[in-house]
Amino acid sequence: MVVKVQAKLLDKIKLKENIYHFKVEAPEIVKTAKPGNFIEIRVSNNTDPFIRRPISIHNIDKNKGILEFIFQIKGEGTKNLSKKNIGEEIDIIGPLGNGTFKYNEYQNIAVIGGGIGVFPLYELCKEAKEDNKHVSTYLGFRSKDFVLLEKEFKKVSDNLIITTDDGSYANTGFAINYLEEDINQGKVSSIYACGPLPMLKAIRKLSIEKNIPCQISLEERMGCGLGVCLGCAVKTAESSKENPQYWHVCKGGPVFNAKLVEI
Amino acid sequence: MNTRINFAGIKMKNPVTVASGTFGYGREFHNFFDLSKLGGIITKGTSLKPRSGNKPPRICETASGILNSIGLQNPGIEYFAQNDLPFLKKFDTAIIVNACGSTVDEYVELCKILNKLDIDGVELNLSCPNVKAGCMAFGNTYDGVKEITSKVRKVLDKPLIVKLTPNVTDIASIAKGAEDAGADGVSLINTLLGMKIDIHTRKPILANNTGGLSGPAVKPVAIRMVYQVSQAVNIPILGMGGIINGEDAIEFMLAGATAISIGAGNFIDPYTSINTISEIKNYMIKNNIENINDIIGKVQIN
Ligand SMILES: Cc1cc2nc3c(=O)[nH]c(=O)nc-3n(C[C@H](O)[C@H](O)[C@H](O)COP(=O)(O)OP(=O)(O)OC[C@H]3O[C@@H](n4cnc5c(N)ncnc54)[C@H](O)[C@@H]3O)c2cc1C
Ligand SMILES: Cc1cc2nc3c(=O)[nH]c(=O)nc-3n(C[C@H](O)[C@H](O)[C@H](O)COP(=O)(O)O)c2cc1C
Ligand code: FES
Numbered sequence: 234m235v236v237k238v239q240a241k242l243l244d245k246i247k248l249k250e251n252i253y254h255f256k257v258e259a260p261e262i263v264k265t266a267k268p269g270n271f272i273e274i275r276v277s278n279n280t281d282p283f284i285r286r287p288i289s290i291h292n293i294d295k296n297k298g299i300l301e302f303i304f305q306i307k308g309e310g311t312k313n314l315s316k317k318n319i320g321e322e323i324d325i326i327g328p329l330g331n332g333t334f335k336y337n338e339y340q341n342i343a344v345i346g347g348g349i350g351v352f353p354l355y356e357l358c359k360e361a362k363e364d365n366k367h368v369s370t371y372l373g374f375r376s377k378d379f380v381l382l383e384k385e386f387k388k389v390s391d392n393l394i395i396t397t398d399d400g401s402y403a404n405t406g407f408a409i410n411y412l413e414e415d416i417n418q419g420k421v422s423s424i425y426a427c428g429p430l431p432m433l434k435a436i437r438k439l440s441i442e443k444n445i446p447c448q449i450s451l452e453e454r455m456g457c458g459l460g461v462c463l464g465c466a467v468k469t470a471e472s473s474k475e476n477p478q479y480w481h482v483c484k485g486g487p488v489f490n491a492k493l494v495e496i
Numbered sequence: 497m498n499t500r501i502n503f504a505g506i507k508m509k510n511p512v513t514v515a516s517g518t519f520g521y522g523r524e525f526h527n528f529f530d531l532s533k534l535g536g537i538i539t540k541g542t543s544l545k546p547r548s549g550n551k552p553p554r555i556c557e558t559a560s561g562i563l564n565s566i567g568l569q570n571p572g573i574e575y576f577a578q579n580d581l582p583f584l585k586k587f588d589t590a591i592i593v594n595a596c597g598s599t600v601d602e603y604v605e606l607c608k609i610l611n612k613l614d615i616d617g618v619e620l621n622l623s624c625p626n627v628k629a630g631c632m633a634f635g636n637t638y639d640g641v642k643e644i645t646s647k648v649r650k651v652l653d654k655p656l657i658v659k660l661t662p663n664v665t666d667i668a669s670i671a672k673g674a675e676d677a678g679a680d681g682v683s684l685i686n687t688l689l690g691m692k693i694d695i696h697t698r699k700p701i702l703a704n705n706t707g708g709l710s711g712p713a714v715k716p717v718a719i720r721m722v723y724q725v726s727q728a729v730n731i732p733i734l735g736m737g738g739i740i741n742g743e744d745a746i747e748f749m750l751a752g753a754t755a756i757s758i759g760a761g762n763f764i765d766p767y768t769s770i771n772t773i774s775e776i777k778n779y780m781i782k783n784n785i786e787n788i789n790d791i792i793g794k795v796q797i798n
Contacts, residue, residue, distance in 0.1 A: 235527050237766060275764065280560040280712040280740065284763055326766070454701075456555040456562060457763040461520035463540075463569045464555035477548045479569070 236261045239322040251306040253315050260298025262327045266290055268357035269334040269488040272327035273458035276310040286310045287455050289353035303352045329458050332486040336361050339423035345371040345412050347428030354427055358389035367391050373408030377401040409435050416443050437491040447491035453482040460484035468495040498787045503732050503755040504681030505655040506590050506616045508535035512773045515736050515759035516541055516594035521580035528766040536590035541621050543596050544606045546572035551703040556692050561711030563690050565704035568596055573609050590616040600644055607652045617654050623661030623686035635661045638673040645677035660684040667721045668728035675729040683734035685718045711760040712738040719751045726752025726793055742775020752793040
């Protein structure tokens with residue numbers, strides 16, 4: 234169930250110059266959270282910035298009631314958030330999104346992420362591995378300095394491939410190229426993706442060509458995160474110029490069956 | 497203490513309602529609190545036929561406010577009557593349907609249907625800035641508002657509230673158009689037409705280029721307009737625009753509003769509406785106000 238809580242900040246780790254990993258106490262949210270869910274965070278005590286910020290759930294500890302998220306400082310809102318001190322409370326609504334990652338019916342799952350899009354994939358890998366799925370993870374970054382969470386993902390993957398666009402670390406090129414190789418060798422039964430739009434477009438296309446089920450996590454500007462403002466629209470696959478049709482990222486998503494959306 | 501009001505013939509247990517387009521049809525907020533606590537619920541703008549809305553991005557944040565160009569996406573009146581109304585009827589609160597259309601005939605047809613539904617009133621949306629045809633086009637002039645309101649009045653026996661656009665030079669004369677055509681009340685303000693440009697891409701953020709501004713940024717404009725309209729007409733006002741707490745609500749009532757609506761305030765905190773109700777009560781206790789009706793229009797002009 235969706236709840237609003239004052240979550241105490243338990244730990245704050247600076248992963249990079251502008252990327253923070255927060256661990257908060259939010260048992261009511263964690264109780265029903267699923268991989269792919271997100272939260273909406275209040276980032277000011279006054280009216281500016283006005284609306285909440287959507288951030289993905291990175292990791293949940295159901296026993297301890299701890300929720301983790303990682304964010305990059307982009308503008309005023311995330312900058313304010315980064316200034317919170319350990320022990321302070323953060324106003325959070327969650328878990329949000331009815332569209333979450335589903336892997337039950339598949340055995341060999343391929344999880345692919347790019348840049349800061351890798352955060353929501355961690356809980357998916359972790360749960361899938363606990364459920365004895367074979368988890369292959371492909372994470373692409375711009376260059377060595379941008380590589381994130383390698384150690385963490387290693388623990389929750391049977392096979393982890395890190396790529397950098399310029400080859401300054403690990404494998405050279407795009408993560409999708411390595412995924413495609415594994416698809417061609419028949420090693421992949423389903424795909425899960427989150428990352429920059431061009432990457433998601435390429436993965437969606439590949440999954441359709443190869444006829445492999447694929448779930449992608451999308452972002453859109455949000456007003457409410459609750460499904461009432463209808464702001465976070467994304468075209469459905471049946472949408473046409475004459476008859477446009479939309480899903481809503483906060484309601485039907487953020488994770489969608491790649492075949493059913495047009496991006 | 498009495499917080500009951502009678503707005504345009506609609507009896508409400510308190511003056512706090514939730515604004516059209518910011519509360520859906522209530523389901524999502526029902527998780528957070530008992531909807532019966534509200535004075536009333538104004539539904540998302542609903543049209544005769546379903547509408548798919550505008551291209552995204554549809555939302556963008558500005559200083560203390562948001563710009564939206566949703567484009568009145570809604571499932572249509574039939575769907576509403578079958579699926580959403582039965583849900584809303586479970587609660588002890590006034591249900592007001594925000595009605596929108598593209599032509600006069602469409603408004604009339606829609607209101608014929610609304611007249612038969614078990615609802616407490618209709619808010620005629622003559623003021624949406626985000627759709628090309630209709631809506632605001634009618635709301636721009638005294639004659640336009642009068643014409644459409646009279647035609648709707650003929651087919652609607654329920655309380656009729658006309659929602660006004662602030663994107664006009666003289667809102668008081670437009671309100672008069674609604675009053676002269678037999679409206680039972682007016683509501684204001686809808687959103688102010690605005691625009692935001694990304695200076696890096698040099699493109700507007702909203703796919704529709706322009707959108708409607710709401711939130712605390714518009715409150716002073718809304719207060720001024722509520723005041724001006726209250727001086728010009730004798731029908732009651734549903735005031736809105738930037739209300740996020742009890743103090744804001746009291747300010748609107750002093751300016752002349754009988755009831756108020758909370759819009760974007762629902763997004764920053766799902767409890768904004770019911771917190772506002774408690775804050776109004778606290779204000780009444782602190783200021784020895786026995787009856788909330790005693791503060792309506794009681795601004796003391798300099
Ligand atoms: C479902 C979802 C999950 C997300 N998960 C994460 C995450 O785990 N980690 C992370 O670092 N970022 C995530 N984002 C992006 C994050 O929401 C934005 O970076 C953040 O809102 C920027 O706010 P700001 O005030 O710092 O930036 P500004 O650019 O100043 O924000 C201005 C406005 O635009 C909105 N906005 C800007 N960028 C985005 C965006 N990409 N998506 C949606 N709205 C945006 C903001 O919310 C705000 O209303 C996610 C977005 C969505 C929709
Ligand atoms: C996302 C969004 C959708 C809206 N949709 C409608 C609508 O369908 N019909 C309508 O009359 N007004 C609509 N409005 C306007 C509000 O009802 C209200 O008049 C306006 O937002 C001012 O109040 P606020 O500042 O409290 O938000 C919408 C506003 C927002 C923010
Ligand atoms: S953000 Fe409001 S409906 Fe999705």
